[in-house]
Amino acid sequence: MYPTIGQYGLYTDFYELTMAQGYFFYGKKEQTANFDYFFRTNPFKGGFTVFAGLEDFLDFLSGFSFENSDIEYLEQQGLKTEFLNYLKDFRFSGNIFSVSEGEIIFPNEPVLRIEGNLIECQLIESLLLNILNFESLIATKAFRIKLVSDKKIFSDFGMRRAQGLGAIHASRASFIGGASSTSNVLAAKLFDIPVSGTQAHSWVQSFDTELEAFRAYAKIHPENTILLVDTFDTLKSGIPNAIKVAREMEKAGNRLSGIRLDSGDLAFLSIRARKMLDEAGFNYVKIIASNQLNELVVKSLLSEQNAAIDAFGIGTELATGKPDAALDGVYKLAKIGDKPKMKISENIEKVTLPGKKQVYRFSDSEGNFYRDAVLLEEENIEDVKILYHPVYPEKFTSVQDCSFEPLLHKVVENGSSLLKKKSLVEIHNYLLERAKLLPNEHKRFISPHLYKVGISKKLMETRNNLATQLKTNK
Numbered sequence: 001m002y003p004t005i006g007q008y009g010l011y012t013d014f015y016e017l018t019m020a021q022g023y024f025f026y027g028k029k030e031q032t033a034n035f036d037y038f039f040r041t042n043p044f045k046g047g048f049t050v051f052a053g054l055e056d057f058l059d060f061l062s063g064f065s066f067e068n069s070d071i072e073y074l075e076q077q078g079l080k081t082e083f084l085n086y087l088k089d090f091r092f093s094g095n096i097f098s099v100s101e102g103e104i105i106f107p108n109e110p111v112l113r114i115e116g117n118l119i120e121c122q123l124i125e126s127l128l129l130n131i132l133n134f135e136s137l138i139a140t141k142a143f144r145i146k147l148v149s150d151k152k153i154f155s156d157f158g159m160r161r162a163q164g165l166g167a168i169h170a171s172r173a174s175f176i177g178g179a180s181s182t183s184n185v186l187a188a189k190l191f192d193i194p195v196s197g198t199q200a201h202s203w204v205q206s207f208d209t210e211l212e213a214f215r216a217y218a219k220i221h222p223e224n225t226i227l228l229v230d231t232f233d234t235l236k237s238g239i240p241n242a243i244k245v246a247r248e249m250e251k252a253g254n255r256l257s258g259i260r261l262d263s264g265d266l267a268f269l270s271i272r273a274r275k276m277l278d279e280a281g282f283n284y285v286k287i288i289a290s291n292q293l294n295e296l297v298v299k300s301l302l303s304e305q306n307a308a309i310d311a312f313g314i315g316t317e318l319a320t321g322k323p324d325a326a327l328d329g330v331y332k333l334a335k336i337g338d339k340p341k342m343k344i345s346e347n348i349e350k351v352t353l354p355g356k357k358q359v360y361r362f363s364d365s366e367g368n369f370y371r372d373a374v375l376l377e378e379e380n381i382e383d384v385k386i387l388y389h390p391v392y393p394e395k396f397t398s399v400q401d402c403s404f405e406p407l408l409h410k411v412v413e414n415g416s417s418l419l420k421k422k423s424l425v426e427i428h429n430y431l432l433e434r435a436k437l438l439p440n441e442h443k444r445f446i447s448p449h450l451y452k453v454g455i456s457k458k459l460m461e462t463r464n465n466l467a468t469q470l471k472t473n474k
């Protein structure tokens with residue numbers, strides 16, 4: 001749970017409230033609606049996305065209500081008393097169907113579906129998008145780093161240059177994606193993530209000499225000393241001083257945990273540092289590297305340059321999802337009452353899929369992910385053997401002999417969460433299990449193979465008929 005800021009009802013875009021007021025006065029308040037959450041493009045030019053943020057979203061949703069001062073504020077913004085009286089008792093009371101946190105997901109499939117009255121579905125849009133888009137972006141980034149880290153570990157150092165309090169979500173999502181610890185103490189406590197840390201240049205600078213700074217730190221934290229060796233000169237001063245302190249620590253019955261390299265050529269310096277430490281008898285001292293790292297630099301350091309690095313500290317690029325500012329997830333109306341709804345767009349790729357839907361994942365004979373399919377909920381998956389390209393019907397693919405599983409599961413019923421709380425370790429392990437089933441060609445960084453998401457014939461026909469109707473009625 002996050003530090004409380006009271007109730008979260010105002011954590012929404014104003015238009016959600018003005019529309020909700022409109023629904024209220026036009027007698028649409030009791031109409032049932034279905035909305036889909038989906039995104040259109042995998043971030044980082046990648047071949048997959050990691051779904052994260054579900055538990056956080058549900059936690060925030062349980063606090064999505066309006067206290068007296070919120071109601072007064074909305075009154076000052078011109079909202080009407082009768083509607084505000086309705087908001088006083090507002091609580092989400094609908095159903096939510098979702099893929100599991102840590103699932104591998106793909107563009108254009110609904111990964112979460114909300115069912116409820118039109119007002120409640122509308123009001124929670126911004127909260128949902130805010131949390132799921134960001135955590136999924138960062139979990140994906142973290143997992144990309146994990147994919148190239150081999151057996152090395154990395155810690156999230158991102159808080160200081162993250163987007164404000166988004167750092168809390170970033171740390172959570174980073175751990176789901178594969179970080180082994182975080183420097184962000186609040187996130188560590190809230191989500192039971194191992195906390196870790198080394199020391200900053202200010203520590204070293206605050207003493208008269210580097211050696212004095214190293215000794216002082218080792219004395220006060222003998223169980224976990226990682227010395228930052230680049231304040232003056234890594235090879236001529238930092239590492240020789242670290243070796244002196246390692247020797248003194250051994251005499252006192254302790255062990256130096258590691259050194260941290262934070263500038264210069266990390267491959268060259270780590271190889272030299274390893275040699276110097278080993279020759280001095282300290283092969284147990286770990287080498288940690290940091291400085292504007294990302295998955296591409298980590299991959300190059302480990303697989304092309306044989307860097308002698310045991311662990312990475314990764315900050316800004318991880319916590320901000322650099323170079324992608326956001327996952328482009330959207331929330332679209334798919335059904336009102338028994339009427340399927342869709343959005344027509346000039347851009348054919350942006351036409352939405354109408355109706356209440358379920359997503360199935362098909363696997364090949366070896367159990368590897370093969371295709372995902374979007375079907376109308378009432379369809380029998382056993383009858384579906386051909387999947388159609390969502391935009392170009394002349395492109396289709398057979399799933400004749402594949403096994404399948406539904407991906408959307410009920411996680412909220414009549415406003416109450418059914419979600420069995422999982423630890424972040426469990427969510428991460430689920431991600432690992434699922435990612436193993438995703439063929440490697442979708443995981444490579446350069447021009448990954450496109451994972452196909454198709455739609456059923458019935459869904460395609462429903463959409464086409466509705467589109468024709470909408471164009472004629474316009």
Ligand SMILES: Nc1ncnc2c1ncn2[C@@H]1O[C@H](COP(=O)(O)OP(=O)(O)OP(=O)(O)O)[C@@H](O)[C@H]1O
Pocket residue numbers: 262263264265266267268290291292293297300301305
């Ligand atoms: N061997 C390497 N291969 C690829 N990238 C590297 C390697 N070593 C370091 N880098 C990256 O190169 C960049 C070096 O940063 P920069 O040019 O700012 O120098 P610096 O070492 O940080 O210097 P200073 O700290 O004095 O400003 C960082 O982004 C770092 O991650």
Ligand SMILES: O=P(O)(O)OC[C@H]1O[C@H](OP(=O)(O)OP(=O)(O)O)[C@H](O)[C@@H]1O
Pocket residue numbers: 157158160161199200201202262290291292293313314315316317
């Ligand atoms: O480069 P990032 O991936 O964002 O990783 C975090 C960086 O933040 C710290 O530097 P900073 O200059 O903020 O503080 P320092 O004085 O401790 O070096 C740390 O030394 C890393 O270099």
Ligand SMILES: O=C(O)c1cccnc1
Pocket residue numbers: 157158160183196197198199200313315
């Ligand atoms: O513990 C560290 O070394 C650390 C923490 C945050 C940012 N940079 C480094």
